[in-house]
Amino acid sequence: MVRRVDARPTIAPPRTLSRAGRGLHRFANPGRFLRLSGALLPWIAAPGLALTAAGLVWGLFFAPADWQQGDAVRIMYVHVPAAWLASAGYLALAGCSAASLVWRHPLADLAAAEISPVGAGFTAMCLITGSLWGKPMWGAWWVWDARLTSVLVLFFLYLGHIALVRAFDEPERGYRAGAILALVGVVNLPIIKFSVDWWNTLHQPDSITLFGAPTMSLVMLWPLLLSALGYTLVFAALVLARTRAAVMERRIRALLTARARHLEILG
């Protein structure tokens, strides 16, 4: 008699979880995550693309040139969102790593593993566009400035996470090692943020702060905010799409393993 094996991973939240942990575990069910993320993805991706396109066209063709930098200031509309997402992406990676270590959330592992390649890409974009901005303004592609160096360290942290997660035969060990690295690396985020205040850097100080008034003209600020919001949604859509694929791939592995075991029992 052939017994049907249900290979779908079933995840029950441990009884000892706090309220926050139980809340997070509501979304641990892969089927529920796939349904929710499938419905959400177009609503994130489409506005993300539209806002990014609008911000870039505005910044490239309609925003005014800077009186000192000339048209090179237009690189700001791609460099600043990339820099913001390099740090914000790492914060999200650390959040997922904490959720994985503290609450053992099974989707947090997958999300962390999918955030790091996207974050590394946006950090590379920040470094490349910064270099393309630095050459005409500073006369150098690269300087060992505190801001630039700390962002380069962030890029290496992302690469380290990507390598570590995939370095073990047993995925759980890789996720755990990656989560520890991600949490240790959080110390670099305030260094990036305050490097321009703590050290005498060639890189300019922040033009936009959380509580202070922006030091740039509104005609430059609007396309920058549009571009930053658009890229943020694009980043989120990329991570969501990759996490969806990772959940499906995990289910495929579980089904194949169950089939192999089943055949072993029969044979």
Add this chain to the structure above:
Amino acid sequence: MTHLPFIAAAYAVAVLLPAGYAVAALHRLRLARRRLAALDPRGAP
């Protein structure tokens, strides 16, 4: 427009890099959906 090659290169990177990620993600999603549908038609999203 001053510094045009630098601006064009920066915008090219800013468009092509996320576009590359998007194409790769869509390809991976399509492949995973197809394989899952072949293994478990009821469970495929």
